[in-house]
Amino acid sequence: MPTRRTVGWSAAVGAAAVLWTGGIAHADGPAEDTTSDSPPPASGDADNQELSAAVSRIKVTQVSGPTGGKQGTLASTDVNWEPPPCWYEPVMTPEQLKKFSETGLALGHVSPHVSWGGQKLWTAHYRDGKDAYNYEDESLITRKGYDNYNLGKDGYFWRGVARDLEDPDSYGCERVMFWQDAGEVPDVPNAPTPKTLAEYAYNKVKVPDTEVELKPEGESTVNLPTWVWLDKGTFKDVKVRATLPNTGLWAETTAKPVALHLDPGTDDAEVFPSSGDCAINDDGSIGTPYTKGNADETPPCGIRYLRATDGAPYQLSASVTWKITWEGSDGSAGDLPDGTFETTQDMNVQEIQSINR
Structure with a gap:
């Protein structure tokens, strides 16, 4: 310096x-x-x-994407990347x-x-x-x-x-x-340049919170799977436009959700799939909703806890990965590092209760 x-x-x-x-x-x-x-x-x-x-x-x-509810900014998956200084x-x-x-x-x-x-x-x-x-x-x-x-x-x-x-x-x-x-x-x-504006806008992209739907709700049971899903339309592309007045320069930066990653909050658990990465379906949904009779089946996106909670709930982390692209006023375009947005929610896990006669 x-x-x-x-x-x-x-x-x-x-x-x-x-x-x-x-x-x-x-x-x-x-x-x-x-x-x-x-x-x-x-x-x-x-x-x-x-x-x-x-x-x-x-x-x-913001040009498109959800504007209401809880929102947050993205964290780059490339820890070495930063917007222009x-x-x-x-x-x-x-x-x-x-x-x-x-x-x-x-x-x-x-x-x-x-x-x-x-x-x-x-x-x-x-x-x-x-x-x-x-x-x-x-x-x-x-x-x-x-x-x-x-x-x-x-x-x-x-x-x-x-x-x-x-x-x-x-x-x-x-x-x-x-x-x-x-x-x-x-x-x-x-x-x-338009790329400068796109990179500047990276931290201005607001994406929706990531609270997933669970079945059973509220409390899971040891060794039984918990199904995780998000309905279609919950996550949509978010697009912002950055303009530098009196220059004619602009860029539009688009964040597209591409995957959901689950972290059960404990080593005493299994995730489905084993990577913890649940792909986003073509219709924008994630996973498959639980239906009656599926209790013993393996969910395409879910968790199985192997140990009950003892007082304090596990912190289930759900992190959505967003693919970031941009296009500019001069016809230029490109990719920026993927971004993630993570939220956590309480997971209480109970033992199966049985009565011995």
């Missing part, structure tokens, strides 16, 4: 400085290490002028930047880990054409200034957004907020 540095501005800006790693650069004197655990909020009255280091403008809406987004028009820079304290982030405090820093670079200096990939970079906020031009100032500021990879989007003409995505590392 880059170390904390203080970088001087050109002499024309006087003693103002830019402080690296979440600090505040003051326009009226030498830089001070005023970093804090929480990034400072933006100030000024500009519309849509949030300049917090972790605020993304990506909008996620950072990317760039359009954040302000010339008019909005002018209003922000010349109103109030003008305090906000110019990149995920660098904040500028004081109107002089903002006006010097974006109004008066003064160069700005910043560290990117451990190198000191000079960025040319702008003439009067590019007023009269059609486009946006873009800035990096970090998903997790503690992630060392979030330092890959440290370019000082820069200009891009309207209708164009900047040609820079970590520029957003």
